[in-house]
Amino acid sequence: GKFMMDLAKKGTHFNWCKDIIYASRPSVTNPKEERIISNTFDLLSISLQCIYSCPIPTSLSDLNVIDQSLPQRNSLSSSPQPDLESELQDRVDLFERHLRANVILSFYDMQQPMSYFLTLK
Numbered sequence: 591g592k593f594m595m596d597l598a599k600k601g602t603h604f605n606w607c608k609d610i611i612y613a614s615r616p617s618v619t620n621p622k623e624e625r626i627i628s629n630t631f632d633l634l635s636i637s638l639q640c641i642y643s644c645p646i647p648t649s650l651s652d653l654n655v656i657d658q659s660l661p662q663r664n665s666l667s668s669s670p671q672p673d674l675e676s677e678l679q680d681r682v683d684l685f686e687r688h689l690r691a692n693v694i695l696s697f698y699d700m701q702q703p704m705s706y707f708l709t710l711k
Contacts, residue, residue: 591627591636598640601648607640608652615659630661631671634678641685642708647701653689 594610597603613620614627627633637656641648663679688707695701 591632591639594636594640595643598644601644601646604640604644604648605652608649608655611637611640611656612659616661631674631678634660634682638678638681638685642705645703645705647692647703650689650693650696650701653692653704657686657689 594607598607610626611633614625614633616622616625616630616633622628625633627636637660641653641656660682663683685704688704691707692701692704
């Protein structure tokens with residue numbers, strides 16, 4: 591996780607973060623034992639930290655790949671930590687809204703770093 595955070599904070603190799611998250615996605619074709627980040631909670635947490643710590647506007651296609659790689663809200667129904675799961679999924683929902691807003695801004699050449707959206711109230 592720290593390696594990915596360092597990459598994201600520098601803004602230089604965010605695509606590497608995207609590749610690691612994609613390689614960790616839960617899916618039928620990507621069994622848990624083959625994932626780089628096998629713990630779903632770690633995947634959600636690290637992904638969100640990377641997304642919001644990158645200081646420059648990141649590729650919308652990379653952000654979309656990350657969005658598609660994250661588990662859906664009800665996929666963790668047997669979670670031993672339902673409160674943590676709910677909080678992380680709420681943060682993923684917020685990320686998805688921020689991503690949609692950034693797509694709209696990009697049409698006007700005004701794309702922002704994702705951290706920008708956390709400063710808005």
